[in-house]
Amino acid sequence: MPRNPRNQIYPGYEDLPAAGRSGRLVRLWRIRTELLLAAALTLFTLTLLGATQEGRWMPVILLSSAISVPAVTRTGRGWITSHVWCVISRHRLQRVCLETTMHTRAGRIPLVLWITPTSRGEKALILTRAGICAEEFEAYSEEIAAACWARNANVYRHRTRSQFLIVEVVRRDEAPGAASPGLDRLYGRRAWISLRPDFEEPPDLRADLTLTRAGH
Template sequence: MSRNPRNQIYPANEDLPAAGSGLLARLWRIRTELLLIGALTLFVLTLLGATQQGRWWPFIMLTSAVSVPAVTRTGRNWVAAHFWCVATRHRLQKTCLETTMHTRAGRIPLVLWITPTRTGEKALVMTRAGISAAEFEAYAEEIAAACWARSANVYRHRKWAHLLIVEVVRRDELPGAASPGLARLYGHAWVALRSDLEEPPDLARPYALPQVG
């Protein structure tokens, strides 16, 4: 039996199409992976070209540019924080596919942007017609479980109801350097859907990268 009436927005006997979307939407979902593949391909081709021509300085400079950040704590923390951003984005999309947070045509909301925070990640989401922020709030526990996190909080924009923030909380707050966050895009006009969340999230607050060994 459903925890919340909003957890099942379609009749139980209704046959829905398999969740899916157009080519552009699918490419948008894997944009980070495509950029990484392109950068890696360019990196390998540059190294091969330099070594074949007997030029070793470009090889040394490029390998140093990659290896030096990897052996520093700051570099490892940056990689870990953005790894979790990519993982959270995919887990959010998977949750939409596995629940009713998609339209009758099978389209899921778009994760427009995601950034590290002091406690985890925050994702800016644009919903599709027929889906609201309240639907995400009804599935907050499923989102937290899918993202391997402690909890998930949902905030909607005061003016544009189709825009919402999903805050994934996976650790205690950590101090750190300031980050642009999402505030520069849409300001601070966010409303918490849960009564125990008194204030909208301050997206411009500084965050710390998760510490890795």
């Protein structure tokens, strides 16, 4: 794909603005998943220690089963893996914004409001900053795909609120009849516009599978 001139939004004679230090709330929001996991692990450890000291083994068995049973099933491992990739992609998207021109002159990067797994990879809902638009993300789609260790990346802009965009990280083909493991359906489908004129929306393979079964 030819490089888009929007990749260089600052004049050539100017130095690129350095990424600045974000506010405390923004930094906490970026590591919200890690903070929640640390809090859950701490609560789990304290509960186990309290139960064993009091000689109550039933809470230990229940908590251990709640963690170990999903980990040994295929569905549970798939859920864990897909959400681990969400955390990785979120940090890699933030890193791409820092390493390219997708940050403001004050050094602020767009906010990844939410990221969820899909049957093909991940979808991230992003709120842009002033001076950044969805077209710039499209110009850096190859860099995004490489940073996220993915096959490619697709960018969609909201029809009526251009400050919102979706970055779809594509890692694999969608299997026929595969259900999405995340909440990407909550984003909607008709509210977003692809920034690639030649890009076609992937067919609903579940509908094709239903028609095939009905024909038999």
